[in-house]
Amino acid sequence: MVVTTSWYLALAAVLFSMGAVGLLTRRNPLIMIMCVELMLNAVNLTFVSLGAELGDLGGQLSVFFVLVVAASEVVVGLAVVVAIMRRRQGATVDDLSVLRG
Amino acid sequence: MPPVVTPEVIWWALVPLLVLSAGGFLLLTIASLVRRLPDALPQAWTVITGLVVLVATIPMWDRVQSDGPRSFLGGTVAVDGSTVLVTAILAIAVVATALLARPYLEREDLPGVELYVLLLLSAAGGVVMASADDLIVLFLGLEILSIAAYVMAALHLRRIESQEAALKYFVLGAFASAFLLYGMALIYGATGSTRMARISGYLASTVLVQDGMLLAGIALLLVGLAFKVAAVPFHAWTPDVYQGAPSPVVAWMAAGVKTAGFAAMLRVLVVTLGTHASDWGPAVAVLAAASMVVGAWVAVLQTDVKRMLAYSSIAHAGFILLGIQAASGRGTAAVYVYLFVYTLLATGSFAVITTVGGRGDAAHGLDSYRGLARRQPLLAGAFTVLLLGQAGIPFTGGFVAKLGVLAAAVEGRTYWVAIVAMAAAAVAAFVYLRILVAMYLEDPEPDTAERIEVPPGTMVVIGVACAGVLLIGLVPGLLLDIAADAIPVLVGG
Numbered sequence: 001m002v003v004t005t006s007w008y009l010a011l012a013a014v015l016f017s018m019g020a021v022g023l024l025t026r027r028n029p030l031i032m033i034m035c036v037e038l039m040l041n042a043v044n045l046t047f048v049s050l051g052a053e054l055g056d057l058g059g060q061l062s063v064f065f066v067l068v069v070a071a072s073e074v075v076v077g078l079a080v081v082v083a084i085m086r087r088r089q090g091a092t093v094d095d096l097s098v099l100r101g
Numbered sequence: 102m103p104p105v106v107t108p109e110v111i112w113w114a115l116v117p118l119l120v121l122s123a124g125g126f127l128l129l130t131i132a133s134l135v136r137r138l139p140d141a142l143p144q145a146w147t148v149i150t151g152l153v154v155l156v157a158t159i160p161m162w163d164r165v166q167s168d169g170p171r172s173f174l175g176g177t178v179a180v181d182g183s184t185v186l187v188t189a190i191l192a193i194a195v196v197a198t199a200l201l202a203r204p205y206l207e208r209e210d211l212p213g214v215e216l217y218v219l220l221l222l223s224a225a226g227g228v229v230m231a232s233a234d235d236l237i238v239l240f241l242g243l244e245i246l247s248i249a250a251y252v253m254a255a256l257h258l259r260r261i262e263s264q265e266a267a268l269k270y271f272v273l274g275a276f277a278s279a280f281l282l283y284g285m286a287l288i289y290g291a292t293g294s295t296r297m298a299r300i301s302g303y304l305a306s307t308v309l310v311q312d313g314m315l316l317a318g319i320a321l322l323l324v325g326l327a328f329k330v331a332a333v334p335f336h337a338w339t340p341d342v343y344q345g346a347p348s349p350v351v352a353w354m355a356a357g358v359k360t361a362g363f364a365a366m367l368r369v370l371v372v373t374l375g376t377h378a379s380d381w382g383p384a385v386a387v388l389a390a391a392s393m394v395v396g397a398w399v400a401v402l403q404t405d406v407k408r409m410l411a412y413s414s415i416a417h418a419g420f421i422l423l424g425i426q427a428a429s430g431r432g433t434a435a436v437y438v439y440l441f442v443y444t445l446l447a448t449g450s451f452a453v454i455t456t457v458g459g460r461g462d463a464a465h466g467l468d469s470y471r472g473l474a475r476r477q478p479l480l481a482g483a484f485t486v487l488l489l490g491q492a493g494i495p496f497t498g499g500f501v502a503k504l505g506v507l508a509a510a511v512e513g514r515t516y517w518v519a520i521v522a523m524a525a526a527a528v529a530a531f532v533y534l535r536i537l538v539a540m541y542l543e544d545p546e547p548d549t550a551e552r553i554e555v556p557p558g559t560m561v562v563i564g565v566a567c568a569g570v571l572l573i574g575l576v577p578g579l580l581l582d583i584a585a586d587a588i589p590v591l592v593g594g
Contacts, residue, residue: 009290016283023276032272039279043286050290058295059286062237066282069244073278076248077271080255084264 008049016042029084033077040070111173113161114180117154117188118228121195124150125221132214143214144203144558150221151196158189172234172592176296179234182587186437187231187364190444194356195224197448197562201349201455204556208460209257209347216256220353223249227361231368234591236285236295239365243281243329246361247274250354254346257462266345273328273338281325287318288374297373298591304376319374319381323388326369330362332422333391336415340403343411344465348458351407352451355414356444363421363440371428372589378428385426386518392419393525400532406457407465409532410450413491416529417443423522424506427513430588435505437584442490442498442573449487449566452559453480459553470536472545480555481540483563488533490570493526498573501580 019038026032044063051059128146132138162185165171170181202216226245233239251274255267289295291314292303309315328335343351370381396416403409421443424436457473457480458464474481490499503526510519555563573580 016279019279020276023272029268029272033275036272036275036279039276040282043279043282046283046286047289050286054290054293056293059289062286062289062295065237065241069241069278072248073244073275076251077275080251080264080267080271083255083258084261084268087261087264 005049005053009046012042012045012049015039015045029077029081033074033081036077037070037074040066040073108175109173111171111180113164114171114173114178114184114232116157116161117192118225118232120150120154120157121221121225121228125218125225128214128221129218132218138214141203143217144199147199147202147217147221148196151192151199151224154224155189155192155196158185158192161185161188166586170590170592172298176298177235177238178229178232179592180232181589181592183364183367183433183437183589184228184232186583186587187360187440188228190360190441191224191227191231191357194353194360194444194448195220197356197452197566198349198353200558200562201352201448201452204559205347205349205455205462209259209462211257216253216347216350219249219253223253223353224357227357227364230361231364233365233368234297236288236297236300236369239369240278240282240285242361243365244278246358247278247329250274250350250358253350253353254342256350257347260345260462262345263347266342269338270342270346277325277328277335279325280321280328284318284320284322284325287314287321289318291315291318297368301373301375301591304374315377316380319377320384322369323381323384326362326366327388330359330366330418330421331392331415332388332418333395333415336392336395336418339415340408340411343414344405344407348407348451348455348462352448352455355410355447355451359414359418359447360440360444363425363436366425367433367436368589371425371433372591375428382426382428382513382515385422386515389419389422389426390518390521392416392422393522394419394528397525397529397532400529401535404467405465406467406470406536407454409536410454413529413532414447416525417491419525420503420506420522423510423518426515426518427506427509429509429513430585431512432506432509433588434581434584435502435509437587438505438577438580439502441580441584442502442570445566445569445573446487446490446499449563449570450484450491452562452566453484453487456480456553456555456559467536467539470539471543473540476545477553477555480553480563483567484540485537486567486570487563488536490574492530492533494530496571496574498570498577501573501577505581 016039019035022035023032044066047059047062165182172179223246226242229242233242251271254270255264257263292300331339393416396412400409400412421436421439424432457469490497493499493503507519
């Protein structure tokens, strides 16, 4: 059995959907941040496999940029979560519902 | 050893980006080294940086108009009329936000320079987006803009609303970024490049037999961008974030972040993927119609003025999308006019809201505006001009802006959206009317009799916004000419 590029693309699509569904259904902010990471890494896998398929370095190069962005995004996300946890221990997203209209 | 070939750099085109980021980093460094900064320094620094960028765009504009658009840094960054115009709009938004920020920070007792630093860096990200000639550069610019904005939303340490707004903004913003990036990856797979010029060249010269990957990429890209500019049905975060975030930050979100988002949308959809306008055009038209209807309709039901303006910003996003779905030069020019006018309207309106909000940034209910005309006729008068501008009443800039996008939609023969737009504009006018009625016809609450102090910086923002909106309404020619010359072009490859 030959593993072609489309297998990798399908795997990436599955991972991306898992991340997206997880983000929308889970209520723990830490797990939501993990889901964002999963989505971004699924995109990385897509970039790498497409770059290999096209024989183009651009795809691999893009991954470095995405990695940096993902890292800084998580730093900010965790900082916000820490700021909230200081005020409310063990908060889930459902506890944060001051804003209504 | 052969010499290393470095890419060509056009330094004059990078001046706004360098000034904004150097301004941000220097301010941060100075603030951490000097024990006690003079109180006025951070604000003055930010305002001067913004004004330097604004002044720098004037010679840049002349140069771009005489030499034509240029692409540099290996074809990843470009400078054209749209880059310069969007940079100027962002600079105006930076100056206005900085002027609003200091009285707010003093009132709420929030020391520190973080807001100014983040504002400058966020604006630098916006400039990167406006000059991106490569999808990855566009993504980087968007993230620089957004990550700074997430932190700005969380800036009020003592209000849980501010933190909640930041978390919601962060989670949905990151979600949207991932969609956008996935779309970029698929477009890269379908066309073989992330350079916008190569993508559009490839699509113009090649007929794709299997265009599933390209279409999926466009769809994901559209979802990501629609989240960023808050178009229905991807708008759910907007009212909560606008209500919870500090009011000056909301001014930046409404003016700066939105402008950069739409500039990116124009670069990607209209310019790069213009050959496939028949694929994304109808989808954008549906987004536009849904945004206008839902934005105007739900705004009527709100009792919090900040939330009202959040929904009205969603309706405005719908109108701007009306110009984008036309996928024509006229539509693009109309979008730039709208963005310029909306920047003035949004910064002015949120300046009034910041002031009326009072200590604790909480008095945003319609009650706080009751009888404002009797207590402070000048402030109420200025707010009236801005609200009428948002409603698109003739002789204000809002009318010129709305007329432009409607004309573009009619010219593009998408009559149904144009009709929906006119109905939505009528409904939206009712929202602004409600605030006006509260200000002019109702008696003030007995306990809100105290005078609201309008700080001088805020007064400047409100005054300039009102004057600009009226001026554009009376003599629209200059802005229309500039916008017509600012249509983005792809060069390089």
